[in-house]
Amino acid sequence: MKIYVPRDAAAKALGADEVAEAVAREAEARGMSLQIVRNGSRGMVWLEPLVEVEASGRRLAYGPVQASDVPALLDGTLDSLGAVEDIPFFARQTRLTFARVGLNDPHSLDDYKAHGGLAGLRRVLDMRGEAVIDELKASGLRGRGGAGFPAGIKWDTVRMAHADRKYIVCNADEGDSGTFADRMLMEGDPFCLIEGMVIAGVTVGATKGFVYLRSEYPDAIEVMTEAVELARAAGLLGDAVLGTGPAFDMEIRVGAGAYVCGEETSLLNSLEGKRGVVRAKPPLPALEGLFGKPTVVNNVLTLATVPVIFEKGAEHYASFGLGRSKGTMPIQIAGNVARGGLFETAFGMPLGELVNDVAGGTASGRPVKAVQVGGPLGAYMPTSKFDTPFGYEEFDGQGGLIGHAGVVVFDDSADMAGLARFAMEFCAVESCGKCTPCRIGAVRGVETIDRIAAGDAAAVPLLEDLCETMRDGSLCALGGFTPYPVLSALRGFPEEFGPARDAAE
DSSP: OEEEOOOOHHHHHTTHHHHHHHHHHHHHHHTOOOEEEOOOOOSBGGGOSOEEEEETTEEEEEOSOOGGGHHHHHHTOSOOOBOGGGSHHHHTOOOSTTSSTTTSOTTOHHHHHHTTTTHHHHHHTTSOHHHHHHHHHHHTOBOTTTTOOBHHHHHHHHHHSOOSOOEEEEEEOOOSTTOOHHHHHHHHOHHHHHHHHHHHHHHHTOOEEEEEEOTTOHHHHHHHHHHHHHHHHTTSSBSSGGGTSOOBEEEEEEOOOOGGGGSHHHHHHHHTTSOOOOOOSSSOTTTSOGGGSOEEEEEHHHHHHHHHHHHHOHHHHHTSEETTEESEEEEEEEESOSSOEEEEEETTOBHHIIIIIISOSOSSSSOEEEEEESSTTSOEEEGGGTTOBSSHHHHHTTTOOOTTOEEEEEETTOOHHHHHHHHHHHHHHHOOSOSHHHHTHHHHHHHHHHHHHTTOTTHHHHHHHHHHHHHHHOSSHHHHHTHHHHHHHHHHOGGGGHHHHHHHO
16 A cells, blocks of 8 residues: 655645654554655645555545544545546646656656656657757747747757857746745656756757755755755766766755846856846857856756657647647646646636636635736736636737746735735845846835825826836846736726826826
8 A cells, every 4th residue: 555645845834744644653553564655746735735545556535634534544434535637626637747746756766767757868869959959849848937938949049059068057946926836846756857957958968957946945955956866876867868878967056045046147147156146138048158158047847848748749749738838837826716726737728717717716705806927026917807818928918927827816805006016115125236227116116106005196107107117128027027017906906096096097
């Protein structure tokens, strides 16, 4: 008998460690022979700790389980949820990037291989770099970190660059509120990320990779560090990848907690031991990145999606999605919501269906008022825009952005003017100080929102002009994206900005 108890950070916060300890104690007291597997989360946070019992060829789920439920669990009298795959929230998903998360043992490379791991890398090792790039381009994979830039073009730029050394850098500095997919992937399927980085290195001619992981993720740091050591011991990393490929090795680097280091050039400065400030572009990191060498910088989800593309083929991956938004997106649902968690689906699902049907509306039972998509710098989408399909261009056309696909739900008690002020204040606090629009504009923005709240009608056009200046002049996403939440709140919920907004209208 195997019993799966997640060691995912969210599950642990809800008592998973206590459940695992209770299972071990109870089994020992009964003289039962069983194996406890600390797997990743299946992504249904409202059911955590979600425990699965595998016996006689069946794997049944129970949740949320408390330590006091363990005797009934082992007796077989605890009510089961059935197979995870039959739970409606899970059954509606198309899991490609997260296919193994929660299913396999994240601490076992053998288990990873048993669930299809390394099939993509083995195929790539028999291909020429140009052919790998062509297939990656054909898949339509775009960067999942926010900008949505085609991964194949970035990789090809690094591949064709001439240099004595090249690097692969994984941006695991997941700092946006309402996002947790990177953490879940690293804690639940670390070898998938490692395989994706090896494929990238082999393809572009890089020999070293770094995972820049935020210090606030101690569990992910522990799991990834262990996985890298296991991969190196098994020959997946080192002088000859899997015994026949070129050399590629990697290491984990831990950041110090600056939000701006989620921006790729700030991250590179931090990796080099410098202050995390934005670099002016050009030159692009693909040509002069880490230590001045050509560098692929992708986020966790981008690199972790690469193995499945080469396992199943570009055509299979590109068959999912909408328009130029190909494949699937792991959407993170949070905030005031009935069913929060990770939901991976093909691009194209309307926002309203995601919020009302999949997530079940608000946890408070009050009407949904707004949904912020894309982190703290994403636009607030009112219910009037709930028919917007989940796609990069579709959201852009509605004044929004998908970003890292964090979805935060608010009910009708939310203070939209206060949320707009928070976005500006957040930018002012987190700015690295490199460029004037972000450093000064955010401070002036907070003051201008306060003037509007106090009834100053003349401040409304000033705020709009300021937002346009920040968007056009900031060097990085922090200042450039701050206008999204501010303008969407100002224009989508004008009644909440008081008499000043009415006068301006």
